[in-house]
Amino acid sequence: MISKKCKYAIKALLYLADHQEDDRSIFSSEIAEQELIPKKFLETILRELRNFQFVQSKRGKTGGYKLLKDPKEINLADLMRAVDGPIAMLPCVSLNYYANCEECDEKICQIKPVFEEVRDQTLKILNSTSIDSMRQERL
Amino acid sequence: MISKKCKYAIKALLYLADHQEDDRSIFSSEIAEQELIPKKFLETILRELRNFQFVQSKRGKTGGYKLLKDPKEINLADLMRAVDGPIAMLPCVSLNYYANCEECDEKICQIKPVFEEVRDQTLKILNSTSIDSMRQERL
């Protein structure tokens, strides 16, 4: 399961992509109201997204947020890693957050191979899914 | 990420499959020692696995556990669901633990489709992976 935080982050970026016209910034309060995300929680999420270079913020009365990258260039795997950490189902199988198993020998581990396969298939999808493609997608 | 509990459960079933000869039962203490799983924790896990009909237990001095099904018939998806609950990354996309999103309209949700795809690909692998196939697998 991804966290609510991560879901909120995706929604916020989608909202920005859906509503960005000209160069206007969008208030966190607008996103919070429209997407039913707790306002203060969303603020901290947007700050993180700014730190990770997904969005740009502007302070003051005419402040707000806008995307820092082309929605085509924001892929879901990167976003999820930034917000939630590892995507893999086992630490010993994570590409970006690898951690070894204390209690087993990875060379002969019978569990690892399946979860490597799951990881590969999952990443194949998430790496090729951008904020832009999520907007288009209507299966 | 799957929980440690789930990983221990998989290891325990693999151990039983790897070591069952004749009809002998295997002590939880043996599994705990060999697989470096906290003994008391493993006991509660094995009890759950018994309740879910994965293993059979026998009490008393010559007690222990053995598999209740053919290792070929124990698939990873069922096991993971029993121990950890939903496999899907979003409640609204789970086949066995569906829960609706309060804050969004699923009909027009831009997030859902990707995670349905991830779910499908993940289940394709987990459904076709059994305790037995994990033992064979040497890629």
Place this chain on the structure above:
DNA sequence: ATAAACTCTATTAACTTTATAGGAATTAGA
């Protein structure tokens, strides 16, 4: 000045995970 936005740190409440404790029930065998 003021209003309204973002910024930041700290904290909290709830929940989940990962165990552990302590004993009860069961069984085989001396």
Place this chain on the structure above:
DNA sequence: TCTAATTCCTATAAAGTTAATAGAGTTTAT
């Protein structure tokens, strides 16, 4: 029957994570 060794069960604790909130500070346009 007594003992030893196992599983069974309930409760609880300790640690970690998640989800959110509080409150004050900073910035900017008007």
